[in-house]
Amino acid sequence: MTTGEARDGEKSRTRRGITWYGSRAEVDGLALVAKRFAGPADAASGPFVLVHGIGVSSRYFHPMAQQLAKLGETWAVDLPGYGAAPNPKRQVSIAEHAGVLAGFLRQAGIEKPTVVGHSMGSQVVSRFAVDFPHLSDRIVLMAPTVDPRHRTFGAQALRLGVDVTREWPIVNGIVFTDYMFRCGIPWFIRQLSPLLDDVIEERLPRLSQPTLVLRGDRDPIVSREWAEAVTALLPHGEFAEVKGPHIVMYTDPVRTAELIAGHAARE
Numbered sequence: 088m089t090t091g092e093a094r095d096g097e098k099s100r101t102r103r104g105i106t107w108y109g110s111r112a113e114v115d116g117l118a119l120v121a122k123r124f125a126g127p128a129d130a131a132s133g134p135f136v137l138v139h140g141i142g143v144s145s146r147y148f149h150p151m152a153q154q155l156a157k158l159g160e161t162w163a164v165d166l167p168g169y170g171a172a173p174n175p176k177r178q179v180s181i182a183e184h185a186g187v188l189a190g191f192l193r194q195a196g197i198e199k200p201t202v203v204g205h206s207m208g209s210q211v212v213s214r215f216a217v218d219f220p221h222l223s224d225r226i227v228l229m230a231p232t233v234d235p236r237h238r239t240f241g242a243q244a245l246r247l248g249v250d251v252t253r254e255w256p257i258v259n260g261i262v263f264t265d266y267m268f269r270c271g272i273p274w275f276i277r278q279l280s281p282l283l284d285d286v287i288e289e290r291l292p293r294l295s296q297p298t299l300v301l302r303g304d305r306d307p308i309v310s311r312e313w314a315e316a317v318t319a320l321l322p323h324g325e326f327a328e329v330k331g332p333h334i335v336m337y338t339d340p341v342r343t344a345e346l347i348a349g350h351a352a353r354e
Contacts, residue, residue, distance in 0.1 A: 133159015
């Protein structure tokens with residue numbers, strides 16, 4: 088038995104054999120769009136909340152979300168200006184994204200989730216964890232950005248270009264269409280400043296939640312050295328590595344979901 092029924096304000100959608108229930112939340116004038124992947128009624132784990140990186144959307148989480156939903160209810164969000172969420176027509180900081188995420192969790196009644204951030208999403212989630220520590224049970228920082236040694240547009244663009252050569256064609260297709268048509272280059276460029284100006288390492292020692300740091304072993308954007316440095320700064324940090332480049336939740340959704348579920352279940 089699963090919780091696979093639309094709730095008030097939700098719309099059911101199925102794509103590539105995956106079904107989710109979409110909804111929209113507004114917090115302080117900023118809109119967030121969420122996809123709920125129904126879990127078992129007698130969920131052994133979860134809930135899980137997934138937060139994407141710059142330029143992209145929740146779409147690249149679908150394979151991993153499907154795996155996590157076997158254990159517990161899973162939500163994948165589109166932050167303001169990304170994916171299906173409308174462009175706010177003004178700059179949105181990392182702290183504001185974190186605040187919108189917190190407001191959404193309150194509105195949706197999602198209690199003590201494991202919150203997963205990928206790439207720039209890890210910056211949003213780490214800020215969320217510090218600003219709203221009572222709202223989350225555990226944190227996962229997947230491919231956390233930005234390594235302070237490479238905190239420039241040129242350095243990030245170079246590493247992104249290398250990553251493109253390592254990702255599957257279907258992943259590059261998702262990323263390209265998200266960047267070009269669902270986010271748009273103007274919004275992507277506007278959001279570069281909050282990403283590059285954010286000094287994640289200064290707040291990592293203030294995360295009170297048990298935190299898992301994940302990276303792909305062929306990720307050119309987030310080196311093992313930086314991922315281990317992130318882990319060392321955390322009061323309750325743990326590091327794990329899976330095979331793959333930057334977007335490991337698509338290239339290896341099963342193993343990535345297993346590690347996240349294991350972290351969520353750990354005493």
